[in-house]
Amino acid sequence: WGQNLMHHPHVHAIVTGGGLSADGSRWIHGKQSKRRKPFFAPGKVLSRVFRGKFIDMLKRAFASGQLGFFGRLKSLGDEAAFEQLLNKSVRHDWVVYAKRPFSSPACVLKYLARYTHRVAISNRRLVELRNGRVSFRYKDYSDDQQSKVLSLSSSEFIRRFLMHTLPSGFVRIRYYGFLANRYRNERLEKCRHLLGVTSVPASTTTTKESQTPVENSDPAPSPKTCPACGRQSLVIIDVVSPTRPLPLRRPYFLTDRTVNSNCFDTS
Template sequence: MSRPALEVADILRDHGAAWRRANAGHVSLGQLKVMSAIERCRTAALGGHVARCENETCAHTVIAYNSCRNRHCPKCQGAAAREWLAEREADLLPVPYFHVVYTLPAQIADIAYQNKAVIYDLLFKASAETTLTIAADPKHLGARIGFMSVLHTWGSALTHHPHVHMVVPGGGLSPDGSKWIACRPRYFLTVQVLSALFRRLFLEMLVAAHHAGRLQFFGEHARLADKAAFAAYLAPLREINWVVYAKEPFAGPRQVLRYLSRYTHRIAISNRRLLSADENGVTFKYKDYRIEGPARTKAMTLATDEFIRRFLIHVLPKGFHRIRHYGLLANGTRAANIAHARQLLAQPARPKEPETPEAAINEPRVLPRPCPCCGGRMIVIETFERGCEPKHRPTPAPAPIRIDTS
């Protein structure tokens, strides 16, 4: 895939130092580390390798610099997603899959910005408990289910908009584990019931966190440290509908994988949404979800410092897991539960992956992409450390062909 003409890294390299100076004392260590990682990604600062075509008549040579592998880097998430998806493919069952989205109201999102680790964690817990509880109720499905949850904290315009995407198999095990209980076709659970329970559970957990002193408030929200003021702030939220959205079921496992490849390792903005960066600011594409059809995609220009600020508000707390598994798919018992579900669904067990022969381990490292000149294998012939320059030189780009029509 060709390199985009403009990248987030370009914007940070050009404006990051000035932005850091202007915002000194108001930027977290985590945000500073993300900026540094993205600025250094795929540059000589991180080292790299040299690869050469094994075809001696070609010998095309390229230099590739190492990736930062930061989970907020737009360049690094494609490879991470492919590796993760290869592992998840083995977990898919031959049943319909549903997509459910739980969204926090704007008033909660405002205080989540100052309490990311606590409130994002409550969002995971409340949405998971809601889904498991309603699914287990005999009035709804009456089954023990499992699912994967993915946290997104942004809207299309880089605003702070915390929500959880769930991918849920359409059914689960009976309480005694003796049979598979399938959902009704094209229907998972009643959204209104999910919404009401989610609202109650989340507010209960939030109030408990406040009473335990786990929340902090600054600026215009400083008054919410008082219990009475906090209770008054939450009161209107008990009367409104909280957004829980259940989409149409996926067409099959392949569609599930395509969806997961877009959502699991997505970050606030991809490089391909960037249009320009100049003295007017940064212009990028976004979707206006109030409009249907092609007109939904629009362009927005933000001052460069505001673009950087919005990008960095989506940096997650250190060690925070934004992909989590629940119920039958919880990490400790997932393999056994999937094997049992396959047995009940009369699906053959997946064969074990063959072990890599020792001879293959000692083979030279080969790049996943073939030689752009002749299609041969690209063999790594040199690696170099951080801050060092390679001994070999890349093949010069061919001179452009000029045709004189005078």
């Protein structure tokens, strides 16, 4: 999303500095440039390949009836009009930016978290709501990243915000290659072996109690262990006691499913 909440569809891709060979017998490092610095691919080449594949997928989706056009875009439902739009798009250079490698895995997580675990605008950017208008701060990148205040009608603010709400069931983060979900554990172990890297244990936290051996006692299950599958895949957001109301720590956006609904304690 953009700072002013306008529609700004784009994709972020994290690419490893190498990968497994086709037969999986060796690790192939990324190419080195003439200056002996890590190098992935020329930006112009990526731009043209991305443009070609994206437009080809649009053509296939249109031919199979997977695209729908409404409102001002309804005319694009005509095959000739849609083809004209694609021909116009081909004549433009598409933007592809290859960022330098991150300094550490922590920096990768921090960077991605801005998009994967946040909404389009944070509360700290909101200035005021007055007379049916919402004012918020934004950076104007066309004006040397100057901080400015934008005022919108409440309906326009909500419209822009909802443009950044993903459809139900949409997969936000997707993995490919040796990180694909189906073979991830097996292939990651293969990569570590070829790179001579020791596997990181799931938990490195130790306590005095855990260091003291206890005879004839089974270890207590972790609170993050799923009771159904037995894997440590649970993320505990909060433990709510039935003797107190639900904690309202932040504003909630209500939908038609949550309005006039009641919450009952069945414990």
